[in-house]
Amino acid sequence: MNQSDLNHDRQLTDLLANAESYFRYFQAVYGDKIYLEAEIDSISLTRQERKQLGFANLGYEIRHCRRCELYKTRSQVVIGAGNPDSKILLIGEAPGFNEDKQGKPFVGEAGNLLDKILKSIHLRREDIYLTNVLKCRPPENRDPEPHEQKACLNFLMDQLELIQPRFILLLGRVAAQALLKTDQSLVQLRQKIHRIGNARAVVTYHPAALLRFPKYKRDTWEDVQIFQKLLRGDDDLQR
Numbered sequence: 080m081n082q083s084d085l086n087h088d089r090q091l092t093d094l095l096a097n098a099e100s101y102f103r104y105f106q107a108v109y110g111d112k113i114y115l116e117a118e119i120d121s122i123s124l125t126r127q128e129r130k131q132l133g134f135a136n137l138g139y140e141i142r143h144c145r146r147c148e149l150y151k152t153r154s155q156v157v158i159g160a161g162n163p164d165s166k167i168l169l170i171g172e173a174p175g176f177n178e179d180k181q182g183k184p185f186v187g188e189a190g191n192l193l194d195k196i197l198k199s200i201h202l203r204r205e206d207i208y209l210t211n212v213l214k215c216r217p218p219e220n221r222d223p224e225p226h227e228q229k230a231c232l233n234f235l236m237d238q239l240e241l242i243q244p245r246f247i248l249l250l251g252r253v254a255a256q257a258l259l260k261t262d263q264s265l266v267q268l269r270q271k272i273h274r275i276g277n278a279r280a281v282v283t284y285h286p287a288a289l290l291r292f293p294k295y296k297r298d299t300w301e302d303v304q305i306f307q308k309l310l311r312g313d314d315d316l317q318r
């Protein structure tokens with residue numbers, strides 16, 4: 080069997096596995112009847128069921144996405160992790176080497192550092208939902224190109240729509256500029272409360288940047304203190 084046959088076999092196996100999990104989900108929600116898309120609208124679902132269905136649809140779309148060239152070099156997509164019912168959302172830049180291998184956001188050394196940062200404000204991963212602007216790893220961890228961000232941003236907007244967060248922590252310049260639709264630098268965007276839809280957002284450094292430049296740890300600590308005050312409903316920050 081040559082390389083092209085192997086790739087074809089792999090794609091087919093992947094497709095069948097995804098189709099199976101998709102149909103299993105539909106069976107869990109709708110029972111054994113197969114509904115046409117138009118019929119689904121008329122079925123009465125709880126808000127939670129609609130949300131689960133939304134996540135399942137989105138996951139399926141992302142896993143099969145070829146909107147930008149990054150699908151060619153990814154090992155797998157990294158959609159997000161944590162508690163999708165949380166009101167707290169953390170958004171980073173893109174999967175790195177370890178994330179691409181494991182299919183989870185913020186693993187490895189940067190992930191360990193993020194856990195410590197979360198612990199300092201009494202949060203655990205299961206209390207929040209974590210995702211990135213891009214769902215596929217840019218080769219060599221280079222910065223995402225503007226057209227890649229543009230291609231992927233709709234998925235993040237769909238996640239926001241499904242999660243309806245009230246508090247967002249933006250990790251790093253790419254996430255901050257993409258979500259706040261600005262060219263301002265990270266330094267200009269820190270230490271402020273921003274609005275993203277109905278949520279309030281704080282900007283700080285990405286943990287991977289802190290591993291390279293530990294001098295920013297102090298600034299990060301100051302930023303997450305603001306975020307913690309926001310979570311606690313500090314009156315001064317509500318104005």
Ligand code: SF4
Nearest residue numbers: 144146147215230231
């Ligand atoms: S980075 Fe986003 S837009 Fe590009 S292929 Fe991956 S999921 Fe699709």
